[in-house]
Amino acid sequence: MLDRHSLFWKLAILLVGFCLLMIGLSYTWGRHMETQNAFLAEPAREVLRGYASEAEQAWRDDGQAGVDRWLAGMRQREQGWVGVLDGDLQPLGSAGLSAAQVQHLTRLRGVDWPMSRRTIGQPWLRLPFPNSPEQGSLVIELPERFNPGQYRLFWRVITNGIIPGLFTLLLCVGLYRMLIVPLNQLREQARAWRADQLTARLDPGTTRRRDELGELARAFDQMAERLQGTVALQQQLLRDLSHEMRTPLSRLRVACEGETDLGRLRERLHREVDGMQQLVECTLQLAWQDAERAPMNLEPIQLPVLWDMLSENACYESGWPAQHLHCALPLDCWVQGNLNDLAQALENMLRNAIRHSPANGVVKLSGRRDGGYWRIDLEDQGGGVADDDLERIFAPFSRLDGSRPGDGGFGLGLSIARNAIQRQGGRVWALNGEHGLRVCMRLAACEPVQSETTA
Numbered sequence: 001m002l003d004r005h006s007l008f009w010k011l012a013i014l015l016v017g018f019c020l021l022m023i024g025l026s027y028t029w030g031r032h033m034e035t036q037n038a039f040l041a042e043p044a045r046e047v048l049r050g051y052a053s054e055a056e057q058a059w060r061d062d063g064q065a066g067v068d069r070w071l072a073g074m075r076q077r078e079q080g081w082v083g084v085l086d087g088d089l090q091p092l093g094s095a096g097l098s099a100a101q102v103q104h105l106t107r108l109r110g111v112d113w114p115m116s117r118r119t120i121g122q123p124w125l126r127l128p129f130p131n132s133p134e135q136g137s138l139v140i141e142l143p144e145r146f147n148p149g150q151y152r153l154f155w156r157v158i159t160n161g162i163i164p165g166l167f168t169l170l171l172c173v174g175l176y177r178m179l180i181v182p183l184n185q186l187r188e189q190a191r192a193w194r195a196d197q198l199t200a201r202l203d204p205g206t207t208r209r210r211d212e213l214g215e216l217a218r219a220f221d222q223m224a225e226r227l228q229g230t231v232a233l234q235q236q237l238l239r240d241l242s243h244e245m246r247t248p249l250s251r252l253r254v255a256c257e258g259e260t261d262l263g264r265l266r267e268r269l270h271r272e273v274d275g276m277q278q279l280v281e282c283t284l285q286l287a288w289q290d291a292e293r294a295p296m297n298l299e300p301i302q303l304p305v306l307w308d309m310l311s312e313n314a315c316y317e318s319g320w321p322a323q324h325l326h327c328a329l330p331l332d333c334w335v336q337g338n339l340n341d342l343a344q345a346l347e348n349m350l351r352n353a354i355r356h357s358p359a360n361g362v363v364k365l366s367g368r369r370d371g372g373y374w375r376i377d378l379e380d381q382g383g384g385v386a387d388d389d390l391e392r393i394f395a396p397f398s399r400l401d402g403s404r405p406g407d408g409g410f411g412l413g414l415s416i417a418r419n420a421i422q423r424q425g426g427r428v429w430a431l432n433g434e435h436g437l438r439v440c441m442r443l444a445a446c447e448p449v450q451s452e453t454t455a
Helices: 007-038 042-077 101-104 151-192 212-258 262-292 303-318 339-356 413-423
Strands: 082-085 124-128 135-141 298-302 326-327 334-337 365-369 373-379 427-432 437-444
Touching: 007 151, 042 082, 042 124, 042 135, 151 212, 151 437, 212 262, 298 303, 298 339, 303 326, 303 339, 334 339, 334 437, 339 365, 339 373, 339 437, 413 427, 413 437
Parallel strands: 326 365
Antiparallel strands: 082 135, 124 135, 298 334, 365 373, 373 437, 427 437
16 A cells, blocks of 8 residues: 555656656747747848838839839849838839739738748738838838748757756656665665675665655664674674683583592583583573564463462472562463463573572562553562663673672573563563562563363
């Protein structure tokens, strides 16, 4: 469906406007030049008026004889017919008029009139005597050298060739700037990606466009940001993973070289291998979460029930007292999410809270309904973190307590939890609560699912 900002409408307006402009130009300017080329040039008018003045002077000086002498001289000067007539169009000279000449006299034109191109032969002009127009006038067949429109071909080339060509060139420039320039920028950005320049971005003027090319430019920039983030994350994970693997490998080498008790050596090998396996699995999972963009299967989940299952497992694994895990969520707290990813995110947050809380501390899960969402808070009593580190704790391999790798975790739990929540349309952030760190989640709410009963 075309919207009002579609490129189709821009092209349609541009082309329709160009066509209307060409039609209007051809009609108005062409008509104007055609009309201007129909009139006699001013020098030609002056020459013809001079002939009328000479004829009047010959008539006044010597009457009929003077007119005859002047006409004889005019036949030597001009090739067409020339006559001097009175007010009734009768000759003032001695020569009479033929029938053809009388017929021409019915179609006389003024010197200031447009000369029609549709007549056969040269037009006949009537020029009254300048000082006594009522006594007579000069009638002359227009000499060919005075024909108007001497530059008609030139003006036709200008009007029908050069001017439309210039406007067509402007149209091509406009189309080039509208269509080709953004495509050239997209091509240059693709070349930059091929050269591993992932920071290259399109011109803001192109991304602010509201047509299809603007949407394509924004998609290119979003793809570039996504690609840059993925590559940067993978490179960071590889650097961090190689760094984290060096320490257990070094301990294994030292143990193999200096440990004499096979039982203790076996126990250390088992512990270090488990730690490295957990590190590799968590790192691969984080990389998979960043690369996986397929739609998730979402379903209604009752958070209090999910919390009971996770807290039971956490207490069993860590030896944490079950009475120190409090759930203040109402039973109607249902959210729309992916069960596996949401369970893993909550489990990582819970383990992190237990790890950083004192032995007699309390971990509390609470929440409230906020429109179409549930705001879920998981708060521990571990003392919190500095405000500047509230965002950094979600970065991979972030350990603020300076613990040895593997002892206090690898710094991947909260990062995996955030990615899991974000993949199902939620949001995760951290705040400092009254006694410790508060990890907040925003999840889409859904209506409670009624359990089916069978008779």
